[in-house]
Amino acid sequence: MNSDGRTAAPFTRVLVAGGAGFIGSHLVDRLLALGADVVVVDNLQTGRARNLAHLTANRRMTFVEHDVTWELPKKLTAKPFSHIVNAACAASPPAYQADPEHTMLTNVLGTxxxxxxxxxxxxxxxxxxxxxxxxxxxxxxxxxxxxxxVSCTGPRACYDEGKRAAETLAFDFDRLGRADVRVVRIFNTYGPRMDPDDGRVVSNVICQALSNEPITVYGDGSQTRSFCYVDDLVDGILKLLAYDGPQPGPVNLGNPLELTVCDLIERVVALTGTASPIVTRPLPQDDPRRRRPDIELARSLLGWDPQVSLQQGLEATTRYFAQELREAPAFGFPGSDKQTALAAAE
Incomplete structure (x- = not known):
């Protein structure tokens, strides 16, 4: 039972906004495997049709190209949904800063x-x-x-404050009994289907190493991140989506293993055997110096803990990007001369 006494339905018909994105497409796969009918809504601004290409023959998946800042078409919402996942928003700094107005509105109007x-x-x-x-x-x-x-006026604010406002809306709807909500706070996530040109540190470093291009370090590389493999993250999301207890508030999901950017680069260099040199660039404005989730709530509430080691995850992600490079060498792996300082943030 949830906080207002209702029992949540099983995953029957699920709407996934942003379902052509990196995380969203993995979630779609898992929901289909669980027997759900899935409607994917994505404007393909940062999502990629290729992330869902393997599902085109699956009759339980429907794709609708649509921007969530607009109201959903009535024909789409005529049949009820059991669950809705809002994963719609550009998540890498170069992408969300390219159109900050749309980023803010996606978070607020879309939610x-x-x-x-x-x-x-x-x-x-x-x-x-x-x-x-x-x-x-x-x-x-x-x-x-x-x-x-949080800097409410800096270049990252369209995303940071947009997500904070989205949380506010979600919990207000929940408090007023208008909707049953769950909120997950996602920490750095990586794995297959990342956009190789999205500017996040894992994709940057691996793609530069595979292409034997200079590996870019922003600042001195001492800033820390905690990297969670996408399969682990999706496990946690599904557990929270199914959680029927009292409203838990926001729940962190991420891997508490903390390492510096330099540590990550050393692991990728060892994994790929690259001879790429290291080049440094200034640290972007408002770039977090340290990031590591406390996941005790997820552990106690959901029985969730990351299972995929960093080594296993990096190996799988490197294989994915290597295959992408073999199949489409011209799609533009990020080189040191192609990215701005904004690219360091994730």
Whole structure:
């Protein structure tokens, strides 16, 4: 039972906004494997049709190209959903800063539109929020009750503050009994289907190493991140989506193994055998110095813990990018001369 006494339905018909994206497409795979009918809504601004290409013959998956800042078509919402996942928003700094107005509106208007659909159908909505709500944290590791250290006027604010506003909307709908919501705060995630040109540190480093291009380090590389493999993250998302207890508030999902960017580069260099030199660039504005999730709530609430080691995850991700390079060498792996300082942030 959830906080207002209702029992959540099983995954029957699920709407996944942003389902052609990196994380969203993996979630679609798992929902289909669980027997759900899945409707994917994506504007393909940062999502990629190739992430769903293997599902084109699956009759239980429907793809609708649509921007969630617009109300969903009535023909799409005529049949009820049991669950809704809002994973719609560019998540890498170069992408979300390319159109900051759209990023903010995707988080605010998009979340409102999806919450209204959840209200209409009595569906549970899960919002994919982010560790970015903690900003450049002064508390380490970051617990869910930490209110963050966010610049509300900086170049990352369209995303950071957009997600904070989306959380506000979600919990207001929940408090008013208008929708049953779950909110996950996602920390750095990596794995197959990452966009090789999205500017995140894992994709940057692996693609540069595979292409024997200079590997870019922003700042001195001492800033830390905690990297969670996408399969582990999706496990946690599904557990939270299915959780029927009292409203838990936001839940961190991420791997608490913390390492510096330089540590990551050393692992990738050893894995690929690259002879790529290291080049340095200035650290971007408001780039978090340290990031590590406290996941005690996820452990106690969901029985969730990451299972894939960093070595296993990096090997799988490197194989994926190597295959991408073999199949489409011209799609533009990120080289040191192709990215701005914005690219370091993830």
């Amino acid at each position: 409102r539109n999806l919450l209204r659909v959840a209200e209409q159908h009595g569906a549970r909505l899960l919002l994919t929020s982010t560790s970015e709500v903690y900003g450049d944290p002064e508390v380490h590791p970051q617990r869910e009750d930490y209110r963050g250290w």
